[in-house]
Amino acid sequence: MSGYLFAVVMSVVTLLFVVHLLRRRQLREKYAGIWLVVSLAIIVLAAFPQLAIRLSDLVGVETPSNLLFASSLAVLLLVAIQLSTEISALEEETRTIAEQTAILGERLTRLEDAADGAPRPGDDEA
């Protein structure tokens, strides 16, 4: 029985932690959703172990814990893939911003040179 209690406590802590991050804006809703669902699911399963047994009977898995392991692996895999695509999108955004910064920086240098009356890049120098 203490094992169940431990599981419930852990998932409640996870849930509270996610909510805490959300409230401090350290986590955006679009990433929090999946973790909220997962921690709620664990709470429900920990509180009602019968549910896991019934569920595994339903899908034809012999040992309820294997069903849990398999589904948690699947969830983690999907989350990891999603995060990879988000990172790729971020890299593309960073790239665009770096380009823009460099182009603006060059323009600024040129304008400053022109304002100073200094020879402009491209003109011949002594």
Place this chain on the structure above:
Amino acid sequence: MLPAWNEEIALPLVLAELRDAVPEIDVLVVSDGSTDRTVKVARQSGVRVLDLPINLGVGGAMRAGFKFALVNGYDSVVQCDADGQHDPRDIPRLVAAAEATEADVVIGARFAGAGAYEARGPRRWAMRLLSTVLSRLVGTRLTDTTSGFKLSGPRAVSLFAREYPAEYLGDTIESLVIAHRAGLTVRQLPVEMRPRAGGEPSHSPWRAGIFLGRAGLALAVALSRPAPRFATPDHLAPAS
């Protein structure tokens, strides 16, 4: 346009050579998050400089350069190594070749008769394989698909300003696939390769094996992508 990453040693020589060989063209150095004096050295010799705040890789630097060309009204761009391996005196030949063949992209190619440059081991096999596949794809013989010496005409500039890949090897291989997909013509011109004028090459020989695998992957992915789009100046930074 010279993509340069920590090239303070070779750059001054290359810029001086460019000024002698082709004084009529504007030179742009794209410093790619260089941690040495690349930017300073380039500014001192009076050329225009894009100073990228982070390292984007050759492809990333090139797309920045193409965007720059587009917003500043340049219609053709020649990409050239900042280490002195490409001879600036070949640039007029590239331009002439583009005019004569009406090609949108002209590659200055090694292994095409001129010069004595040799690659060895897996890197060589990879280059061979790439050349064969890409030659068949674009319908003309290409011997050096990973060359960093390339002319891009107006249509190529506006395409590349939007679509130039930042991936490893994407800047060479995938850009050719993209150009072909967009209906552009690719041709090559034999050029001679010289040794570096100074500084260190950015890749070491032992990474050559990895090169083979990544080159294959880059090609496969490039070929399976949907067709590219063109860019126009108003999609980009405020024009000057």
